[in-house]
Amino acid sequence: MNFPEKTYNAIFQSLQNAKDLYEDGKILDLHGRLPRAYTLYHFSFEETGRAFILSSLFLDYILKELDYRDFIPKRLNERGYIDHQKKLNNATFEFSKFAAYASILGNRNDLIDKIQKLYDGFEIGKMDENKNKSIYLSFSKNEFLIPSDGLSEDDLNEMKILAEINLNFVELVVQTFENEGGYKNIVQKYRK
Numbered sequence: 001m002n003f004p005e006k007t008y009n010a011i012f013q014s015l016q017n018a019k020d021l022y023e024d025g026k027i028l029d030l031h032g033r034l035p036r037a038y039t040l041y042h043f044s045f046e047e048t049g050r051a052f053i054l055s056s057l058f059l060d061y062i063l064k065e066l067d068y069r070d071f072i073p074k075r076l077n078e079r080g081y082i083d084h085q086k087k088l089n090n091a092t093f094e095f096s097k098f099a100a101y102a103s104i105l106g107n108r109n110d111l112i113d114k115i116q117k118l119y120d121g122f123e124i125g126k127m128d129e130n131k132n133k134s135i136y137l138s139f140s141k142n143e144f145l146i147p148s149d150g151l152s153e154d155d156l157n158e159m160k161i162l163a164e165i166n167l168n169f170v171e172l173v174v175q176t177f178e179n180e181g182g183y184k185n186i187v188q189k190y191r192k
Contacts (some may be wrong), residue, residue: 004061008183011054015170018047021141022163034156035147041159042131055173066147102134130155 001009025040100133132138140150180186 004058005183005186007054007058007061008177008186011051011058011177014047014051014054015167015174018044018051018163018167018170021047022167025160025163029156029160034153035151038134038151038156038159039170041156041163042127042134044163045127045159045166048163048170051170051173055170062186064191094099126157130159 021044025037025044028040030038051116130151133145134147137147137148138147138150177186178185181188
């Protein structure tokens with residue numbers, strides 16, 4: 001299996017991992033483990049950023065913007081595959097595109113308003129800070145805080161919604177690839 005095909009398959013693996021993280025977060029959420037649930041929703045959201053990075057790399061290959069000889073693991077790192085800030089930035093960017101798609105395609109005012117409210121308050125620094133608060137003992141205003149004291153239910157719900165929206169968007173990307181007939185058909189169709 002060549003590297004472009006491995007990357008194509010990794011998009012599906014990344015989606016599955018993001019779904020698993022989200023589902024594990026729901027289990028913790030149901031058991032009142034708010035900080036740990038937040039952590040897993042955050043990781044699910046971040047993993048969707050990884051899926052977008054993989055999709056972008058694969059599409060650049062398909063659209064001949066990236067030569068096969070340049071399609072090497074180094075490109076993953078250049079695009080932020082292991083850099084968690086870049087994955088968050090990527091997930092955030094894709095989230096904003098999804099908001100636009102939702103407003104154009106869905107015409108559901110309830111969804112559009114919810115997405116717009118979340119997007120208006122989007123702060124990657126805050127997301128990263130909340131992730132750390134959900135895992136570690138933190139120090140704020142001259143006080144040490146255990147994870148359960150550092151996050152609100154609103155923080156949890158916001159991250160849960162963000163993760164869910166991006167999961168749905170990655171599923172649309174994957175469904176598009178499947179509708180095109182998979183890796184071999186896509187390569188034959190677009191890399192003539």
